[in-house]
Amino acid sequence: MGEKERYLNLMFDPRVVRGNTYALRVAPVSTEPDPLEIRRRREARKRALARRRAKEQLAIRTPEPVEGREHVEVQTDRYLEEISDQIIEVDRECQTDEFLDRPPTPLFIPAKSGKDVATEIGEGELFDFDIEVKPILEVLVGKTIEQALLEVMEEEELAQLRAHQRAYAELRNAELAEVQRLEEQDRRYREEKERRKLQHMQMLQKQKETTEKIAARAFTKHYLSDLVPSVLNNLRESGFFYDPIQRDIDTEFFPWLMTEVEETLEKRVLGRTMLDSLIRTVVEKRLDAFSHKPLPEKTEAPVEKTEAPAEKTEAPAEEPKPTDTEPQVAGCEDCGKSLVGECKLHGPLIRAKDRVIPSRARLTLPHYLTLRVLELRAGNEQILGVFAKKVIQKRTQFGPYVGQLSTKLTCYDESRLVLQVLKDGGKYFLDTPNEDCGNWMMFVRLARNQEEQTLVAYQHCGEVYFTTVKPIEPHTELKVWYAADYAKFMETSAVFIKEESDVYPLPPVAAFSHSFFTEISPVWLL
CATH class of the missing domain: 2.170.270.10 (SET domain)
Structure with a gap:
């Protein structure tokens, strides 16, 4: 039995990890106990000892023996003994405690309900850890070390990149600070330029307003110099200011005067017309008398007949012309004759003119x-x-x-x-x-x-x-x-x-x- 057992059950090999590998507890590298754990155990032991002493102090003790007696420590049996026919009686004096401490309740273990089954494992059925697991572990460890080296190299590269970024950020921040300074300087220059331009424009505007005010004052003074006379003349021409005598003359005297003048002119025109008619008649008769020889009285009637042809011969020589004094008349109502021109017996007609209506x-x-x-x-x-x-x-x-x-x-x-x-x-x-x-x-x-x-x-x-x-x-x-x-x-x-x-x-x-x-x-x- 001194030989090393080569084959074992995989579940009993301490080098095989069982259960969830994600929550795997990592065994500490050092075998020395943790000082914190040692201190915690020591404090727990002190608390348990203190509780035990407290219980001993609170427990009911045997009263002190009376005078002439003493207490003797005896150990009583916990179990009863079977009574035999012959009882050995031995007198002993003792006094037990009034109450004994109750023992702790044992852990409840349910009774088995199934059946135990056993199996036989033959030689060679279990795997050899060194043969089967060691190569896999070597590969895993090698890959892990290789990955660790890659990660270390990557971390070093990242550290170099971060250092380069920090240097670039510092340089960029310096450049941005310089740009901001230049922009602020340019902004101040622009604001100063705009302020001076605005100040110059305000000065020009004030000069323009002053010039316009001076020109407006001169124009207003020149314009208002004739305003009052012009307004008075306009009101006077519109009829608001008038002379009562002049108004009476314009509205009463002049219309009456014009009417009288028109009537006088009409009478004069009528007189002239009648006079012209009479003169014409006399002249025509004189002309007829000098143009023809006089005849005896008995031949007076034929003379009239001869005068008529004379008139007929002279009429074409002097065609009547329509004038204002000799209107064309269709006939004379007094004579009852149709005549062309005026009536020689009753004279010309008096013409009444229509009133002229402007366009x-x-x-x-x-x-x-x-x-x-x-x-x-x-x-x-x-x-x-x-x-x-x-x-x-x-x-x-x-x-x-x-x-x-x-x-x-x-x-x-x-x-x-x-x-x-x-x-x-x-x-x-x-x-x-x-x-x-x-x-x-x-x-x-x-x-x-x-x-x-x-x-x-x-x-x-x-x-x-x-x-x-x-x-x-x-x-x-x-x-x-x-x-x-x-x-x-x-x-x-x-x-x-x-x-x-x-x-x-x-x-x-x-x-x-x-x-x-x-x-x-x-x-x-x-």
């Missing part, structure tokens, strides 16, 4: 404008112009221009402006063949040069408006030319573009209302 264009003329005849052409055609009666401020708008929409111009005047508008996608002319087809703006003549231009024409929302480009003094004619954009629309050149920015575009909201109480020109009243 629409003349009625729409504003009260501070007037029409003047500039030229008389063939056929008694009048060339009219529009003149200002008072000062008209700059940027005063007139319109819209009223005319008939037409694709062709039926009446063209070289002194008037040709106007077109864009409506419904087509271009149409604003045609004014007569004064009842338009408003007063048809009388405005075109400007030949920049000096005489006072108005500019432009189109807005399909309508044409005229706007003043400069103040118009009294007795100055209103003349117009195209604005730049409207000139392009009319396919012509905008000669005068100096004042264009002041007048275009303007919305048609400041148009002046047309007054029906216009100045009546003596030319078209006759």
Whole structure:
């Protein structure tokens, strides 16, 4: 039995690890006990001894013997003995403790419920650890050492990388700090530059505001110097300030005077007409008397017959002309005859003239404008112009221009402006063949040069408006030319573009209302 047993059960080999290898306890390298464990065991032993002494002190002891007696230590048997027939009686005196300590409860071990089975293991059935396990362990240990070396080399390489990273991070942090310093310096330079630029701009703005205030003060002073007289004149012309005597003369005396003058003139015209008729009759009779020889009285009737042919022969030589004093009459109600011309017996008829009604264009003329005849052409055609009666401020708008929409111009005047508008996608002319087809703006003549231009024409929302480009003094004619954009629309050149920015575009909201109480020109009243 002294020989080493070669084959053993694998479960009893201490070198084989059994159970979970993940929770494997690693045996300590040193065989010496842990000082902490030694101290813990020593303290546990001291606590157990202290508990035992405490129990001994708390246990009920045998009272002290009385005088003349003593206690003797005896050991009693724990088990009862069988009583025999002969009992050996020996007297002994003893005293037991009142209570004995209860022994500890034994560990509960359940009874076996199965059957034990045994088996026989033959020689060679169990494996030899040195033969079968040692090569595997050598491979595992070699691979483990090789992996450990690789890990050590990897850790060294990682340490070198970390060192290189730390050096790179330090260098990068230094560069970033330098960049931040330069950026901060540049930012301070920019802020200082912006601050100085803003300060310079504020200084220029203050200088500009000061200049504008000085100019505005000078302009206001110059403008307000004539404001009070101009306002008073406007109020006076509008009828707010008036002289009662002058108003009575204008409203009462002048109408009465004009009526009396008209009646006197009508009487004079009637007298002249009657006198002309009488003179003509006498002259005709004298002419007839000197033209023919006188006949006896008995032949007076034939003379009358001969006079009639004379009249018939003379009539074609002197054709009656329709005049204001000799109207064409169909007949004389007093004589009951149909005559051509006036009645020689009862005289001419008294003609009653109709009242002259101005055209629409003349009625729409504003009260501070007037029409003047500039030229008389063939056929008694009048060339009219529009003149200002008072000062008209700059940027005063007139319109819209009223005319008939037409694709062709039926009446063209070289002194008037040709106007077109864009409506419904087509271009149409604003045609004014007569004064009842338009408003007063048809009388405005075109400007030949920049000096005489006072108005500019432009189109807005399909309508044409005229706007003043400069103040118009009294007795100055209103003349117009195209604005730049409207000139392009009319396919012509905008000669005068100096004042264009002041007048275009303007919305048609400041148009002046047309007054029906216009100045009546003596030319078209006759």
